[in-house]
Amino acid sequence: MSERKPHDGKIMPRQQLSKHRDRQQDYRRHKRRDTMDWPTHLAEYRWGPYLSERQWGTVREDYSDDGSAWDYFPHSHAHLRAYRWGEDGLMGITDRECRLCFCLGLWNGIDPIIKERLFGLSGPQGNHGEDVKELYYYLDATPTSSYLKALYKYPHTEFPYEQLVAENAARGLHDLEFEIEDTGCFYDNYSDVVVEYCKREPNDILCRITVTNRSAHKQCLHVLPQVWLRNTWSWGSQDEAGTSHGSIRRSLSPSGDEVLNVHQETLGDVVVYFECDEEGSAPEMWFTENETNSEVLFNHPNRSFYTKDAFHRKLISEADDAVNPDNEGTKACAHYTLDLPPLAYFAFWKDGTTSVRTRIADAFYHQRLHGLTEEHDLIQRQAYAGLLWSKQFYHYVVKTWLQGDPKQPSPSSARKYGRNSDWPHLFNRDIISMPDKWEYPWYATWPQQDLAFHMVPMAVVDPFFAKNQLTLFLREWYMHPNGALPAYEWAFDDVNPPVHAWACWRVYKMTGSAGYRDLDFLERWVNRKDPQGQHIFSGGFLGLDNIGLFDRSKPLKHGGNLVQADGTSWMLTRIFKAFFSVYMLGIALELAEHKSLVYEDIASKFFEHFVQISSAVNTFDGSGLWHESDGFYYDHLRFPTGETQVLKVRSMVGLIPLYACLTLEQRTLEKLPNFNKRFTWFMEHTPELADQILVAHDCDVTQPEKRLCRILKVLFDENEFLSPFGIRSLSKVYERPYTTSICGDQVSVEYSPAESTTTMFGGNSNWRGPIWFPVNYLIIEALDRYFYFYGENLKIEVPTGSGNLMNLRDAANEIARRLSRLFELNFFDHVAPYINPRLYFHIDCASFSLANVMASISSFGYVKNSFITQDEQRRPCNGPSPVYTADEKEKELMLFYEYFHPETGRGVGASHQTGWTALVARCLSRLSWAASLESNDAC
Numbered sequence: 001m002s003e004r005k006p007h008d009g010k011i012m013p014r015q016q017l018s019k020h021r022d023r024q025q026d027y028r029r030h031k032r033r034d035t036m037d038w039p040t041h042l043a044e045y046r047w048g049p050y051l052s053e054r055q056w057g058t059v060r061e062d063y064s065d066d067g068s069a070w071d072y073f074p075h076s077h078a079h080l081r082a083y084r085w086g087e088d089g090l091m092g093i094t095d096r097e098c099r100l101c102f103c104l105g106l107w108n109g110i111d112p113i114i115k116e117r118l119f120g121l122s123g124p125q126g127n128h129g130e131d132v133k134e135l136y137y138y139l140d141a142t143p144t145s146s147y148l149k150a151l152y153k154y155p156h157t158e159f160p161y162e163q164l165v166a167e168n169a170a171r172g173l174h175d176l177e178f179e180i181e182d183t184g185c186f187y188d189n190y191s192d193v194v195v196e197y198c199k200r201e202p203n204d205i206l207c208r209i210t211v212t213n214r215s216a217h218k219q220c221l222h223v224l225p226q227v228w229l230r231n232t233w234s235w236g237s238q239d240e241a242g243t244s245h246g247s248i249r250r251s252l253s254p255s256g257d258e259v260l261n262v263h264q265e266t267l268g269d270v271v272v273y274f275e276c277d278e279e280g281s282a283p284e285m286w287f288t289e290n291e292t293n294s295e296v297l298f299n300h301p302n303r304s305f306y307t308k309d310a311f312h313r314k315l316i317s318e319a320d321d322a323v324n325p326d327n328e329g330t331k332a333c334a335h336y337t338l339d340l341p342p343l344a345y346f347a348f349w350k351d352g353t354t355s356v357r358t359r360i361a362d363a364f365y366h367q368r369l370h371g372l373t374e375e376h377d378l379i380q381r382q383a384y385a386g387l388l389w390s391k392q393f394y395h396y397v398v399k400t401w402l403q404g405d406p407k408q409p410s411p412s413s414a415r416k417y418g419r420n421s422d423w424p425h426l427f428n429r430d431i432i433s434m435p436d437k438w439e440y441p442w443y444a445t446w447p448q449q450d451l452a453f454h455m456v457p458m459a460v461v462d463p464f465f466a467k468n469q470l471t472l473f474l475r476e477w478y479m480h481p482n483g484a485l486p487a488y489e490w491a492f493d494d495v496n497p498p499v500h501a502w503a504c505w506r507v508y509k510m511t512g513s514a515g516y517r518d519l520d521f522l523e524r525w526v527n528r529k530d531p532q533g534q535h536i537f538s539g540g541f542l543g544l545d546n547i548g549l550f551d552r553s554k555p556l557k558h559g560g561n562l563v564q565a566d567g568t569s570w571m572l573t574r575i576f577k578a579f580f581s582v583y584m585l586g587i588a589l590e591l592a593e594h595k596s597l598v599y600e601d602i603a604s605k606f607f608e609h610f611v612q613i614s615s616a617v618n619t620f621d622g623s624g625l626w627h628e629s630d631g632f633y634y635d636h637l638r639f640p641t642g643e644t645q646v647l648k649v650r651s652m653v654g655l656i657p658l659y660a661c662l663t664l665e666q667r668t669l670e671k672l673p674n675f676n677k678r679f680t681w682f683m684e685h686t687p688e689l690a691d692q693i694l695v696a697h698d699c700d701v702t703q704p705e706k707r708l709c710r711i712l713k714v715l716f717d718e719n720e721f722l723s724p725f726g727i728r729s730l731s732k733v734y735e736r737p738y739t740t741s742i743c744g745d746q747v748s749v750e751y752s753p754a755e756s757t758t759t760m761f762g763g764n765s766n767w768r769g770p771i772w773f774p775v776n777y778l779i780i781e782a783l784d785r786y787f788y789f790y791g792e793n794l795k796i797e798v799p800t801g802s803g804n805l806m807n808l809r810d811a812a813n814e815i816a817r818r819l820s821r822l823f824e825l826n827f828f829d830h831v832a833p834y835i836n837p838r839l840y841f842h843i844d845c846a847s848f849s850l851a852n853v854m855a856s857i858s859s860f861g862y863v864k865n866s867f868i869t870q871d872e873q874r875r876p877c878n879g880p881s882p883v884y885t886a887d888e889k890e891k892e893l894m895l896f897y898e899y900f901h902p903e904t905g906r907g908v909g910a911s912h913q914t915g916w917t918a919l920v921a922r923c924l925s926r927l928s929w930a931a932s933l934e935s936n937d938a939c
Contacts, residue, residue, distance in 0.1 A: 042464070043202040043203075044144035044145075044146065044199070044202045045096065045144055045145075045431075045465075046095055046096055046202055046203065047093055047094070047095050047096075047145060047199070047202070047203070047205060048093060048094075048096070048144075048145035048148075048391055048431070049092075049093055049141070049145060049148055049197075049388070049389045049391060049392075050093065050094045050095070050096060050098060050391055050392055050393040050431050051087060051088060051089050051092035051093060051094045051098070051101055051102075051103060051392070051393070052086055052087065052088040052392050052393070052434075052437055052441045053088055053089075053090075053117070053118050053132075053437040053438040053441060054088055054117070054118065054120070054132075054437070054438045054439075054441045055078070055083045055085070055086045055087060055088040055441070056073045056074060056075055056077065056078040056083075056088070057069055057070045057073055057074065057075070057122055057123075057130075058073070058085075058441060058442065058489065059396075059419065059420075059442070059489040059490055060084070060085040060086070060395070060396040060401065060442075060489060061073045061083060061084055061085060063404075063411050065411075065412040065414060065415075067418060067419050069490075070122035070123050070124055070125075070130075071122075071124075074122065075119060075120075075122070077297060078117055079113055079114070079116065079117075079308065079309050079312055080292065080293045080296055080297055080307070080308060080309045081292045081293070081297060081308065082231040082234065082290055082291055082292045082308055083230070083231065084231075084235065084405075085395045085396055085401075086098055086230070086393060086394070086395050087101045087228075087230050088117050088441075089101060089102075089103025089104070089116060089117055089226070090103050090104045090105070090106070090115065090116055090117055090118065090152060091103060091104050091136070091150045091152055091193075091195040092104070093145070093148070093197055093205070094230075094393060095267060096393065096431050097241040097266070097267075097393065097429070098230050098241075098393040098395065099229065099230055099232070099241055099242070099246075099264045099266065099267045100227070100228075100229055100230075100262060100264060100267055100270055101226075101227070101228050101229075101230060102207065102225065102226065102227050102272075103116060103117075103225075103226055104116070104152070104193065104195055104209065104223075104224075104225060104226075105223070105224030105225065105226050105311070105333060106152075106154050106193065106221065106222065106223060106224070107221075107222040107224065107315055107316070108154065108155070108156050108157075108158075108159075108219075108220075108221060108222075109220055109221075109222070110156075110157065110158040111158055111159050111316075112161075112316070113312055113316070114222075114224060114311060114312050114315065114316070115154060115159065116224075116226065118132055118134045118136065118438050119132070119133055119134060119159070119161060119164075120132035120133050120134070120438060120439070121133065121164065121165065121168055125165055125168060125169060126168055126177065127168050127169075127171040127172060127173060127175060127177060128173070128177055128755045128756055129765075130439055131168075131177060131439065131910075131911075132438040132439060132910075132911060132912075133164045133179065133180045134152070134153075134180060135152070135153040135180060135181070135186065135883065136150065136151065136152045136153065136912075137150065137151045137382075137893050137894075137895070138150050138382065138385040138386040138388075138389040138912070138914070139151055139194075139382065139385055140358075140361060140381065140382075140385045141384070141385040141387075141388035141389050142360075142361050142364055142388070142461075143388060143461055143462035143464075143465065144199070144202075145197065145199065145388075146198070146199045146357055146360065146361070147196070147197070147198055147199075147357040147358060147360065147361040148195075148196065148197040148388075148389070149194065149195070149196045149197075149385070150194070150195050150389065151192060151193070151194050151195075151893070152192075152193045152194075152195070153186060153190050153191070153192060153193075153883075154190060154191050154193055154221075155185035155186060155189065155190045156189045156190055156191065156215060156219050156221075157185050157189060159185070160180065160183040160185055163183055164178060164180065164183070167182075173755075173756065173757045173758065174757055176754075176755065177755065179881075181881045181882070181883055186883055187882075188214065188215055188216060189214075189215045189217075190214050190215065191211055191212060191213055191214060191215075191219065191221055191340070192210075192211070192212040192214055193209065193210070193211050193212075193223075194209070194210040194211075194212075195207065195208075195209055196208040196209075196210075196354055198353045198354050198356075198357040199357070200353055203270075206349060206353050206354065207225065207348075207349060208347060208348065208349050208354050209223065209225065209347070209348040209349070210345055210346070210347040210348075211223065211338060211340065211345060211346050211347075212340075212343070212344070212345035213340035213341065213342060213343060213344050213345070214343070214886075215342060215343075216342050216343075217342055218339065218340065218341050218342060219339075219340050220337065220338065220339050220340075221337075221338045221340065222315065222335065222336070222337055222338075223335075223336045223337075223338060223348070224311060224315070224333045224334065224335055224336070225274070225333060225334050225348075226311070226331065226332070226333040227248060227260060227262070227272050227331070227332050227333070228248070228290050228330060228331035228332070229246045229248065229262070229264055229290060229330040229331070230290070231290045231291070231330070233245045233246075234291070234303070234407060234408075235405035235406070235407055235408060236405055236406035236407035236408075237397075237400055237405050237406065239397045239400050239427075239429075241265075241266045241267075241429075242264060242265030242266040242267075243265070244265045245330070246262070246263055246264040246265060246330055247262070247263050247328060247329075247330065248260050248261070248262050248287065248328065248329055248330060248331070248332045249261045249327065249328045250285055250287070250327035250328065250332070252282075253273065255276075256276055256280070256282055257273050257274060257275055257276060257282065258273070258274040258282050258283060258285050258334060259271060259272070259273055259274075260272040260273075260274075260285075260332055274334040275348060275349050277336055278346065283334040283335055283336050284334070284335040285327065285332060285333075285334055285335075286310070286311055286314055286323040286332065286333050286335060287306070287323055287324040287326075287327050287328055287329035287331070287332045288306040288307065288308070288310035288311065288322070288323055288324060288329050288330075288331050288332075289304040289306045289307060289308070289310075289324075289329050289330050289331060290308055290329075290330045290331045291303050291304040291306070291307050291308060291330075292307065292308065293307035293308060293309050296309075306322070306323065306324050306329060308331065309322075310322040310323050310324075310331075311323070311333055315335070336348070365377075365380075365381055365384075368384075368460055368461060369381060370924070370925040370928040370929070371924050371925075371928060372924070372927060372928050372931055375824060375825060376820070376824075376924045376927075376928070378892060379820070379823045379824070379894065379920060379921070379924060380920075380921040380924055380925070382894055382896075383457065383896060383914060383917070383918040383920055383921040384457065384460070384461050384918065384921060385914075386896050386912060386914025386918060387433075387454065387457055387458055387461070387914050387915065387918040388461065388462065389437070389914075390433055390434045390435075390436070390437055390454075390912070390914055390915055391431050391432070391433055391434075391465070392431065392432060392433075392434045392437050392441065393429075393430075393431055394428050394429075394430060394431075394432045394434075394442065394443060395428060395429045396426070396428040396489060397426075397427050397428065397429070398420050398423045398424055398425075398426040398427075398428075398492075399424040399425070399426075401420075402415055402416055402420070402421060402424060403416075419490070419491065420489070420491070420492050420493075422480075422492075422493060423480065423486060423492045423493075425476075425477065425480070425481070426477065426478065426480075426486055426492065427477040427478075428478075430472060432451070432469065432472070433451055433454045433455070433458065433465075433469055433915060434915070435450045435454075435898075435910065435913050435915045435916070436898070436910040436911075436912045436913045436914075436915070437912065438910075438912065439898075439909075439910035439911075439912070439913070440488075440910060440913070442488055442489045442490075443488065444487070444488045450915055450916060451469060451470075451473075451915070452470070452499045452500050452502065452503035453499065453503070453773075453774045453777070453915065453916035453919065454469075454915040454916060454918070455469055455470055455503050455507055456503060456506050456507065456510070456777075456919065456922065457918040457919055457921050457922055458918075459506070459507045459510045459511050460510065460921070460922075460925075463507070463510075463511040466507050466511070467507060467511070467518070467521055470500065470503060470504050470507060470521075471521070473485050473486070485500075499774075499778075501583035501584055501587065502583050502778075504521065504522060504583070504587070505522070505583045505586060505587060507521070508521055508522055508590075519590070519591060519594055519595045522587040522590060522591055582606075582610050582660060582661075582662050584606050585603055585606035585607050585610055585662065586662070588600075588602045588603035588606055589603045589664075589668060589672070589675070592672050592675065593668060593671050593672060597672070597674070600672050600674040600675040600678075601674070603672070603675050604674070604675055604678040604679070607675075607678075607679065607682070608682060610662065611682070611686075611689050611690075612689060613660075614660055615688070615689050617633070617657055617660065619688075625657070626707060627646065627648065630648065630650075631707070631710030631711060631713065631714060632650055632654045632710075632711060632714055633653070633654035633655075633656075633657050633711070634646050634647055634648050634649065634653075634654060635647040635649070635653060637742065645742065647740065648738070648740075649730075649734075649738055649749055650714065650720065650721075650730070650731040650733065650734075651729065651730045651731065651749075651767070651768075652727075652729045652730070652767065652772075652775055654711075655711070655715060655721070655727070655775075655779065656775070656778075657711075658708075658711065658715075658779060658782045658783075659778050659779075659782050661782050661785045661786060662785070663785055663788050663789050664679075705790075705794070708786065708794075709794075709796065712796050712811070713796070713797075713800050714731075714800075715727065715779070716796065716797065716798045716799050716800045716811065717799065717800040717801070718799045718800070719732055719733065720732060720733060722798075722799055722800075722818075723771065723818070723902035723903060724818060724821065724902075724903070724905070725771050725818050725819065725821055725822050725876065725900055725901075725902055725905045726771040726773075726776045726815060726818045726819045726822075726900070726902070727771065727775070727776050727779060727815060728753075728769055728770070728771065728902045729767045729768065729769060729770055729771070729772055729775070729899075730749070730751055730752075730767065730768045730769045731751070732751055732769075732902075733751075734749060734750055734751040734768075735750075735751045737749060737750035737751075738750075749768060750768065751768060751769045752766060752768040752769050753769040753770060753901050753902050753903055754766070754769075754770065754901045754906070754908050755908055755909075756768070765898075765899075765909065766899065766908070766909070769902060770899040770900055770901060770902060770908055771819070771822070771899060771900040771901075771902050772899045773819065773899075773916050773917050773919045773920065774916045774919070776815060776819055777919045777922070777923075779812075779815065780812040780815050780816055780923075780926075781812075783808045783809065783811055783812035783815075784808075784809060784812055786808045787807060787808035787809040787812070790807075790808060791807070792807055794807065794808060795807050796808070796811060798810075798811050798814050809930075810930075813926065813927060813930045816923035816924075816926050816927055817923075817927060819920060819923050820920055820923050820924050820927065821876065821905070822875075822876050822877045822900055822905045822907075822920070823875055823876075823877050823894050823896075823920060824875065824876075825873050825874070825875055825891055826873065826874070826875075826876070873885070873891055874891070875891075875894050876900075876904060876905025876906065877894055877895060877896070877897060877900065877905060877906070877907045878893070878894060878895060878906075878907070879904070879906040879907065880906075895907055895911045895912065896911075896912065896913060896914040896917040896918065896920070897909055897910065897911055897913060897917065898910040898911075898913040898917070
């Protein structure tokens with residue numbers, strides 16, 4: 001981070017201050033330019049799956065007066081209108097500044113538009129918020145995109161755009177969403193389109209497209225691979241990667257293949273080849289400009305005669321004059337027409353590079369997949385593929401967005417005081433890991449909640465990118481001058497659980513063996529908020545959305561202040577140098593032990609603050625947030641009168657204090673005499689705080705054993721939190737709603753295991769029952785830390801009441817096992833559970849016999865699913881959709897949803913949220929490690 005000169009104390013006149021700020025903005029702009037080009041040896045990262053899957057309906061493209069992003073730039077405009085801040089496309093790639101883009105275009109001869117981007121409902125259209133209505137899958141990927149593979153399913157019948165909008169509009173919050181499978185368009189009448197990208201060299205990329213007719217009839221399909229330049233010339237802004245009008249021109253190779261010569265100001269010259277079809281005929285080549293069709297949209301004259309929608313008009317409306325006859329422009333496509341017999345396939349651009357790159361990808365993953373079975377390896381590989389495909393170019397310069405572009409009409413003056421107006425320094429132009437490139441095509445840091453969880457599995461396959469992401473948002477063009485990190489584009493000011501320190505620590509530990517780790521990487525910090533100085537957080541969008549009785553991010557009607565159990569424990573993971581964080585304590589101790597003893601004082605400060613915060617959880621308001629008779633942590637509502645009301649809702653909020661756990665080893669204390677001295681003094685002179693610590697030989701934890709056992713009893717109760725697929729976010733006991741009165745008003749919360757039944761936070765997120773991977777994973781890691789302290793001295797019943805005792809590490813493995821079951825191919829529709837002390841299985845009741853089970857365990861070490869016919873297999877995450885039972889290949893497909901139904905395992909919410917749901921790969925590796933330990937113990 002660059003140093004700033006101290007202010008000389010003079011007050012600048014307003015005009016001079018404005019010029020000063022402009023100079024600062026120019027400095028940041030040039031600083032960003034200096035850092036955009038990564039080191040030469042990382043040139044293999046130059047091209048990748050960085051193309052967004054939805055640029056329309058985003059805040060950065062919204063120039064409306066009222067901030068209605070969905071309405072200002074809807075899907076119906078996307079094929080007509082040039083984007084300001086990025087591009088999108090179907091299964092596409094681009095360079096790391098999104099200058100030159102490539103994607104797939106398809107037309108079945110019926111649709112009103114070419115299929116060149118994914119369709120979905122906007123937030124206002126969906127009965128549970130925005131939702132993509134397509135079937136597509138990320139099948140494979142390597143970190144440098146040397147090999148990428150994805151599948152898109154395209155119906156031969158007319159794509160049901162209107163039906164999807166109308167049917168979902170007719171449904172309410174208590175109804176299921178109407179999905180594309182429900183329209184019947186995939187019943188044996190569609191094509192599978194597989195796109196593969198293979199790099200011969202960093203700048204030499206082969207694209208292979210394979211189209212398979214999955215119907216029983218001959219089908220005609222138009223395939224239109226498209227190449228275009230992002231429009232950087234229409235705005236007059238210096239923030240762009242070049243402002244001159246680039247070009248794409250046609251030429252012909254000696255072999256007869258079509259050749260495009262592309263020139264872009266900062267990218268340079270690129271050559272694109274299009275192969276002849278199987279009969280040796282060159283494809284038709286069409287050219288146009290990446291310019292808005294203003295005549296159609298706004299009844300204004302067009303800047304160019306040739307516009308963005310030219311290929312649609314040429315192919316569908318047969319308007320020959322729509323494309324440029326001079327064979328040049330800023331957008332081009334090749335047009336292939338395929339007549340496919342039933343179940344036949346055709347592959348474009350056959351080349352030995354594909355097989356070479358797939359073998360290299362196989363070798364890469366052979367070193368990184370740690371599943372117990374081939375099935376587990378398949379799950380891990382698709383999880384990592386989705387994670388790597390979710391890298392996206394994200395461009396959004398807030399100052400320019402607020403002021404408007406020189407060549408465009410000025411935005412409303414109200415814009416300068418509206419959304420994100422307090423972030424004029426923010427300069428986004430990077431490749432960033434997205435939660436879901438369609439539903440959430442913007443980063444989510446809050447600060448760094450989604451992105452931090454992404455980086456833990458990312459560190460397994462791409463440690464360079466993982467570290468880069470975790471440090472990126474600490475740069476001066478991201479971090480606010482007050483120390484806050486940008487949350488997400490809808491509201492950069494939002495506050496959420498800060499797990500950045502945890503992620504840094506995990507990535508640090510995962511990417512090097514002891515003695516060879518990157519110590520410099522640990523020195524990072526995030527912001528915190530504590531309005532009353534009592535180490536208790538309140539308010540803010542803390543990431544559990546609708547879990548409570550009311551919207552916790554808004555002021556309470558009667559002036560009360562919500563004292564949150566989860567806000568407190570999240571604070572224990574909050575780092576901002578002089579603030580408090582359990583992981584910063586761990587980081588400071590690591591740095592003190594291996595880098596410099598100067599960190600001892602910092603560690604002492606973090607330790608004392610950590611204990612003070614823990615004390616606040618257990619002693620606030622007399623008895624703390626702990627409820628002794630219920631054995632659980634509850635929110636407290638404090639009124640201006642000083643009175644307090646306990647909100648007795650057993651939710652994930654009350655489990656999050658489990659995360660506040662730390663173990664100190666005696667050997668560490670012995671190496672750090674100053675810290676040890678302060679630690680001893682603190683224990684002796686602050687008995688009221690020392691009571692929060694258990695000391696046993698060489699370690700300490702913050703959770704008293706009696707409370708730990710009581711809360712774990714609730715956690716592992718199958719009638720409360722433990723479901724067949726993980727830990728519920730709200731206790732199942734609230735199938736009968738919990739109702740209470742607050743100042744005469746009745747409020748209630750009800751167990752809702754699937755889609756949200758409230759409009760809170762847009763209605764597309766639900767924490768009132770479903771399984772969420774991030775909080776489940778943090779519980780797993782917390783149990784590991786408790787096991788490190790207690791070892792075999794503490795065992796609990798799992799499930800509660802079963803009589804099956806486990807140590808805490810095995811209990812953590814049981815949660816990981818249940819989470820993994822979401823993706824495992826099993827017989828979910830016809831099952832009864834069989835419980836083994838270490839494993840859970842599904843057995844068909846009709847074929848069940850103890851002899852079969854014991855024989856299976858003897859032969860395989862687990863119960864083999866051999867009692868059910870093959871056609872009954874399905875993955876719980878995919879729900880009841882018939883698409884996944886058509887054949888063996890379809891059964892291999894899986895979607896990594898945002899959250900999951902705790903009783904059926906059905907995926908809910910964003911369907912490609914591989915960011916944090918990729919944590920399942922870590923769960924599967926964990927199970928493999930546990931099995932190897934058991935095997936060694938047996939030997």
